[in-house]
Amino acid sequence: MAKEYDVVVIGAGPGGMTAALYAARSNLRVVMLDRGIYGGQMNNTAAIENYPGFTDVLGPELGEKMYATAEQAGVEYAYGEVSSIEDHGATKLIHTDEDDYEAKAVVLATGAEHRKVGVPGEEEYSGRGVSYCAVCDGAFFKxxxxxxxxxxxxxVEEGLYxxxxxxxxxxxxxxxxLRAQKxxxxxxxxxxxxxxxxxxxxxxxxxDGKKVTGVTYKDKVTGEEKQIAVGGVFIYVGITPMTAAFKNLPILDDQGWIITDDHMRTKVPGVFAVGDARQKDLRQITTAVGEGGLAGQQVYHYIQELGDKVSATQAHA
Known part of the structure; x- marks a missing residue:
């Protein structure tokens, strides 16, 4: 039997936690699903200096504070990797590797992941000189x-920054x-x-075991290996939305990004999306939080309208 909720939020990063918070504060029963610990990519960020209200906060610490706020509002949390979603009109059936869930509305907040170049030192120095976001970490290397x-x-954009x-x-x-725009x-x-x-x-x-000191590269024309001394390495070889589980729904563009309107609504009524998995320009904690608040309110309005339609149908039966 599927576990029943008003709202299922898939993904427990800043966007997902905010959407869950706002939905729960609207007196909806909400569960937040994630395949790992709450916090999303914040857990991989040593320090955050561009989130309003905090001059310097550890990524995991900010994640803990966001989660505590959502939990206090009544949001439930469950582990599970979502494999697919079935659209049954007034309800959605969410399949995970642990349990099935049925809800009136779903918020997709699964995020995106940076592609890795896969060279020695990339994993070892991640967060210690290796970054995938200049806006997030550039100031550390001034x-x-x-x-x-x-x-x-x-x-090129991040290089200019x-x-x-x-x-x-x-x-x-x-x-x-370059492949960038002219x-x-x-x-x-x-x-x-x-x-x-x-x-x-x-x-x-x-x-040097503690931080990045340089890069080694091979000149593809001469075959010669060369080194450049640097304090930080910023990698931009692509970003992939984590949306494979939603391919059966008509909500993705040809690259897998989720398409929404300004109210975070997808083409499927009752399915909303926030955060880095969306088709958008700026992927930051601040934008995810803003989208999450909007989605949480839109979920409430959607469920209210859904209830009105059901009541009207029953009255005419």
């Missing part, structure tokens, strides 16, 4: 030489030209702080 790995829009903080931003790209390329080439290293194959991210 004044230090930095490396950016990639040549698309994100790599880092060039405000560092006099030497080395952009390593595996081809002999307007971004023009800005980057005109920036004296940005230096481009073409035809590279990253070999390793080097460190």
């Amino acid at each position: 004044g230090q030489p930095l490396a950016v790995i990639g040549g698309g829009d994100s790599a 880092l060039a405000q903080l560092s006099p030497d931003v080395h952009v390593l790209h595996r081809r002999d030209q 307007v971004l390329q023009d800005r980057a080439f005109a920036n004296d702080h940005m230096h481009f290293v073409w035809n590279t194959q990253l070999q390793s991210i080097d460190g």
